[in-house]
Amino acid sequence: MVTASPTLHDAIDEILPGLVADRRHLHEHPELGMQEVETAKFVAARLAQLGVEDIRTGVANTGVTGLIRGTGSGPGGAKVLLVRADMDALPIEEENDVEYRSQTPGIMHACGHDGHTAMLLATARLLTGRRDEFAGTVKLVFQPSEEMPPGGARPMIDAGVLEDPRVDAALGLHLAQEQPLGTIAAAAGPTMAAADMFFMTIKGKGGHGAMPHTTVDPIVAGAQIVSALQTIVSRERDPLTPAVVTVGAFLAGSAPNVIPDTATLRGTVRSFSADERQRLADRIRELSSGIATAMGAEVELDYVFGYPATSSAAEMVEIVNAAATEVVGAENVLVKVPTMGGEDMSYFLNEVPGAFFHVGSRNPERGLVWGHHHPKFDIDEAALGIGVEVMVASVLRYFATA
Ligand SMILES: [Zn+2]
Numbered sequence: 001m002v003t004a005s006p007t008l009h010d011a012i013d014e015i016l017p018g019l020v021a022d023r024r025h026l027h028e029h030p031e032l033g034m035q036e037v038e039t040a041k042f043v044a045a046r047l048a049q050l051g052v053e054d055i056r057t058g059v060a061n062t063g064v065t066g067l068i069r070g071t072g073s074g075p076g077g078a079k080v081l082l083v084r085a086d087m088d089a090l091p092i093e094e095e096n097d098v099e100y101r102s103q104t105p106g107i108m109h110a111c112g113h114d115g116h117t118a119m120l121l122a123t124a125r126l127l128t129g130r131r132d133e134f135a136g137t138v139k140l141v142f143q144p145s146e147e148m149p150p151g152g153a154r155p156m157i158d159a160g161v162l163e164d165p166r167v168d169a170a171l172g173l174h175l176a177q178e179q180p181l182g183t184i185a186a187a188a189g190p191t192m193a194a195a196d197m198f199f200m201t202i203k204g205k206g207g208h209g210a211m212p213h214t215t216v217d218p219i220v221a222g223a224q225i226v227s228a229l230q231t232i233v234s235r236e237r238d239p240l241t242p243a244v245v246t247v248g249a250f251l252a253g254s255a256p257n258v259i260p261d262t263a264t265l266r267g268t269v270r271s272f273s274a275d276e277r278q279r280l281a282d283r284i285r286e287l288s289s290g291i292a293t294a295m296g297a298e299v300e301l302d303y304v305f306g307y308p309a310t311s312s313a314a315e316m317v318e319i320v321n322a323a324a325t326e327v328v329g330a331e332n333v334l335v336k337v338p339t340m341g342g343e344d345m346s347y348f349l350n351e352v353p354g355a356f357f358h359v360g361s362r363n364p365e366r367g368l369v370w371g372h373h374h375p376k377f378d379i380d381e382a383a384l385g386i387g388v389e390v391m392v393a394s395v396l397r398y399f400a401t402a
């Protein structure tokens with residue numbers, strides 16, 4: 001395995017122009033979640049060209065899967081490793097003046113999923129040419145709609161993507177604009193948060209602003225609730241365990257002298273474990289209904305659980321880190337610092353052990369510094385080759401050690 005690395009590196013140099021061309025094609029033709037029709041066609045056609053087996057399209061709308069069966073010998077012969085990329089773009093008008101600029105008004109690949117899709121195609125290209133170097137089966141998964149909860153991962157799992165053949169482990173990656181080009185970052189345990197939302201209606205009794213005693217003021221009740229929600233994180237939790245409760249919208253009334261009937265609060269809640277997220281949901285419900293009741297109002301709470309926390313398994317992170325060390329050197333293999341962002345790769349990682357690693361794509365010298373979801377977001381495309389090399393090396397290493 002270790003001796004294969006120099007040739008793998010040469011192979012990356014060879015396929016890099018094609019990889020960049022694929023990424024640019026996808027960048028020019030972005031599609032929103034669950035609408036990745038042309039992207040899926042492009043992917044399926046490429047997989048067919050490569051001789052990928054059992055290509056399935058229309059999985060959970062626009063998802064595409066395929067298999068690469070190794071013909072080598074080794075301990076991983078019976079194992080199935082899922083490798084996942086997301087395909088969707090964002091409703092953002094691109095502000096980059098580049099030749100591969102988005103040709104679709106109002107839609108842009110501003111998170112790097114164009115790169116992820118192109119990288120998984122390149123990974124497939126290298127692995128189909130190296131079937132004799134591994135024993136086991138790679139299941140390629142091109143997933144729709146990561147950006148829009150409920151996402152595409154959950155429906156793909158519901159459609160049976162982890163069965164037939166049954167998946168043993170999973171790998172995924174994300175380009176990381178906050179990370180310097182040439183670095184790889186992963187960590188065991190949760191590195192991205194569970195992202196939940198709530199929509200709360202406080203029902204009072206409206207009336208004249210000069211006769212508050214004849215009303216139940218939902219604005220005053222709402223203000224108390226907003227304040228009380230801040231104590232969940234600051235007063236009820238271990239300060240060393242991160243969580244966020246943010247009220248992002250408080251909508252009520254319109255006239256200075258009218259007390260409205262209702263007020264609406266909308267918020268987002270982030271946490272890192274299943275227990276904690278349930279406890280946060282319970283406390284938001286208890287505090288808001290308790291305060292409303294005490295003030296003569298009522299609360300209707302619609303609590304929406306989004307993506308769970310994204311958590312990698314230690315043994316899979318070890319495989320990725322060993323592969324990354326071969327590719328970028330130990331000094332460029334970083335420990336991923338957790339962020340409060342969400343990712344629906346989490347659904348795969350909740351079902352099987354896996355790793356989600358981050359590929360540095362930031363290059364200040366070329367002005368490539370704009371963050372994910374920014375209209376000027378763009379990556380240093382050298383990251384594409386690095387990511388593919390780490391992914392292929394990780395796949396080979398998994399089957400050699402499984
Ligand atoms: Zn994103």
Ligand SMILES: [Zn+2]
Nearest residue numbers: 111113146174
């Ligand atoms: Zn993303």
